[in-house]
Amino acid sequence: MEVYSEKQQITVALEAVKAKNLSVGFVPTMGALHQGHLELVRKALLENDQVVVSIFVNPTQFDNKEDLEKYPRTLETDVNLLKEVHPNRIMVYAPSVTDVYEDELKSQHFDFDGLEHEMEGKFRSGHFDGVGTIVKRLFEIVKPDNAYFGEKDFQQLAIIKKMVEKHDIPVNIVPCIIYREMNGLAMSSRNARLKPEYKEAAPFIYKTLTAAKAKFGTESAVEVMEWVEKQFYTHDLLKLEYFIIADEDTLKTVTKKIEFKKYRAFIAVYADDIRLIDNIALN
Incomplete structure (x- = not known):
């Protein structure tokens, strides 16, 4: 399994995949992978020839600095879990903040037709501008045919669909059911x-x-x-x-x-x- 830390590396690797007319599925994550993430990856594998999993804790979507610092970073464990799902058909993109944002660590401002002002938007200032910024940049790097998002973050899913529509991004967004622990708790x-x-x-x-x-x-x-x-x-x-x-x-x-x-x-x-x-x- 190849793990890429630079967008230039994964761009070259994906160009070789697309030159063979193979389809690319994409699962963006912030790491600390659990079975919910792995089910997204399995679905992507069923529907695509190659799957890219990004592992990146995105600083621009955290309104609480302490929450950002405490967010678990477990790259080695995450990669081992993905190898168990499939050792050959998954690429991992685990970039640094500089690789993604270069010299400008700030969010782009988006208009999501008001979706961003409901629920989470009322409690997490700037959150969805951060989400929109990172997902748009990842789509530009990976250029996937299909991208997979869990319905646990339903508002985020709606906002990403809206961004794709308004910015005319050529990717199919695939919603995936909420995966739960045996006791009903949504996996997170x-x-x-x-x-x-x-x-x-x-x-x-x-x-x-x-x-x-x-x-x-x-x-x-x-x-x-x-x-x-x-x-x-x-x-x-x-x-x-x-x-x-x-x-x-x-x-x-x-x-x-x-x-x-x-x-x-x-x-x-x-x-x-x-x-x-x-x-x-x-x-």
């Missing part, structure tokens, strides 16, 4: 940082989401949102940052259900100092 690199008591408490998030989905069938969106807030109000360990029910297309909070519209519940919770997000389709 952050889960490894949970203290034992918080790890034990965290499945309450998905349990509450599934209960909210059941309630949404008979109760109004406002009633369901109020119910969820009450569940966390009395919880000893988990602190609710937000729970909303939103229109899947606009991500705007719903107050009244409209027939034939698709709705999704979104949640962000603090388990000690670890921020966990999740979501669930409601209809």
